[in-house]
Amino acid sequence: METAQLALTGALAEDLDAAFPDLVRSRQDRLYSGVLRIVRHHADAADITQETLIRAYRALRGYETNRIQTLRLDGWLWTIALNLCRNRARNAHPLPSNVPDTQDPGRGPEAEAIDRTGTAAWDERLAKLTGPQRNAVVLRHVVGLSYREISEASGRPTGTVKADVHRGLDRLKKLFEAEAMR
Amino acid sequence: MNETIETVLQGLTKKAPTSVYGNVMVGTGLWDEYAIVDGPIESMYVAWNPRGITTCVPVSIVGDDADFESRHPRSSRRGQLPSALASKLDRALDTGRLGAVPVDLSSLGDFQKAVLRKCAEIPPGEIRPYGWIATEIGNPGAVRAVGSALGRNPIPILIPCHRVVRTDGSIGNYAYGPQMKRDLLTSEGLDPITIEEKARRHVRFTGSDTTLIYCYPTCRHARRTMEQHNVEFRSSSEAEAAGYRACKVCRPAA
Numbered sequence: 001m002e003t004a005q006l007a008l009t010g011a012l013a014e015d016l017d018a019a020f021p022d023l024v025r026s027r028q029d030r031l032y033s034g035v036l037r038i039v040r041h042h043a044d045a046a047d048i049t050q051e052t053l054i055r056a057y058r059a060l061r062g063y064e065t066n067r068i069q070t071l072r073l074d075g076w077l078w079t080i081a082l083n084l085c086r087n088r089a090r091n092a093h094p095l096p097s098n099v100p101d102t103q104d105p106g107r108g109p110e111a112e113a114i115d116r117t118g119t120a121a122w123d124e125r126l127a128k129l130t131g132p133q134r135n136a137v138v139l140r141h142v143v144g145l146s147y148r149e150i151s152e153a154s155g156r157p158t159g160t161v162k163a164d165v166h167r168g169l170d171r172l173k174k175l176f177e178a179e180a181m182r
Numbered sequence: 183m184n185e186t187i188e189t190v191l192q193g194l195t196k197k198a199p200t201s202v203y204g205n206v207m208v209g210t211g212l213w214d215e216y217a218i219v220d221g222p223i224e225s226m227y228v229a230w231n232p233r234g235i236t237t238c239v240p241v242s243i244v245g246d247d248a249d250f251e252s253r254h255p256r257s258s259r260r261g262q263l264p265s266a267l268a269s270k271l272d273r274a275l276d277t278g279r280l281g282a283v284p285v286d287l288s289s290l291g292d293f294q295k296a297v298l299r300k301c302a303e304i305p306p307g308e309i310r311p312y313g314w315i316a317t318e319i320g321n322p323g324a325v326r327a328v329g330s331a332l333g334r335n336p337i338p339i340l341i342p343c344h345r346v347v348r349t350d351g352s353i354g355n356y357a358y359g360p361q362m363k364r365d366l367l368t369s370e371g372l373d374p375i376t377i378e379e380k381a382r383r384h385v386r387f388t389g390s391d392t393t394l395i396y397c398y399p400t401c402r403h404a405r406r407t408m409e410q411h412n413v414e415f416r417s418s419s420e421a422e423a424a425g426y427r428a429c430k431v432c433r434p435a436a
Contacts, residue, residue, distance in 0.1 A: 020212060021207070024207070028198040032197070032198035033196050046199050046202055050206050053202075057210040057212075137191065141192055142194050172187050173187055176187070
């Protein structure tokens, strides 16, 4: 992972236009997955993923070679992505944003509510965390970033990020167990 | 339990929709989009990116979309012309002037850019020799280089390299063959036969004996001159020796 990132930043520094498609291919799925869990809306998640990568390209265009070489790519990309997620939340649509991952017309809302292990149920629980906790949990466990990268992306100290992840997981567990009692 | 929650979270990944990759490539300008638009003598493939038009090719030169994409590897996706660009393009095709149409020449060298920008100033229905462009861009010796820069014009028709002819006034060559060059000039109201006939008689400039000004024969001021006042010259020195001065609009070069 680390060596792959170094190879990519080296290639980006050398020839941005030639290497940028590799950045898109290697990052788009994880960006989309993380953003989707945060904004819970497919089209918006796709838009934010695209916009993140386009802004990254424009920024890289203006960077000096050695700045690109030493760039910590994932923390940096997620700084852009989290900003876009925040902007979207600020201009929040009044419409319900929760779109289930799989459209299954055979399953009504009742079946959905009973299916405690489905993606939609986990999205509901994630939505009950505080913003920093949700972001930290998603970046750590869905996207697979390190605490250091999450700290870079969110601008919060590493120790705080660790606490966010632990409290977030704890809360998810309690929510899950509380539902079992009903 | 935390262990399983972590495992569940790891499973909440989803592949990005396939449209994301193309949208990013188009949004960054790494890919061009293209469409087929009506041209002056036939339809044309036109490609663009956020910076402007990058490519223009008559459809008769290209077989189909796949052929166009293989000749222009950056043009990877059929798209819909953004409406602002479409209306500027319509206007350019109506008037024969590039006007407000943005063009992306960023992949070209400075010399070729200068040649193409100068070429785009030639009004429809008028022609200039290669040497005129060379002189205008401050490089009067670079006549051959101007010819090869125009031969590699990525946006022909819109950047009207068909309006640039040999120094002797003959129509000369064209990337898509001399016949298309003649057809394009005809579509702008010029008569290729008259042009070539003048070239054979070595007539390079025409003047008016009432104003004592000489021009390129297709200059809009030259064309206003009444036949009985029309004087022909083989060179600018001949014209100057006869007491004529160069037109300030078409700026005939030696």
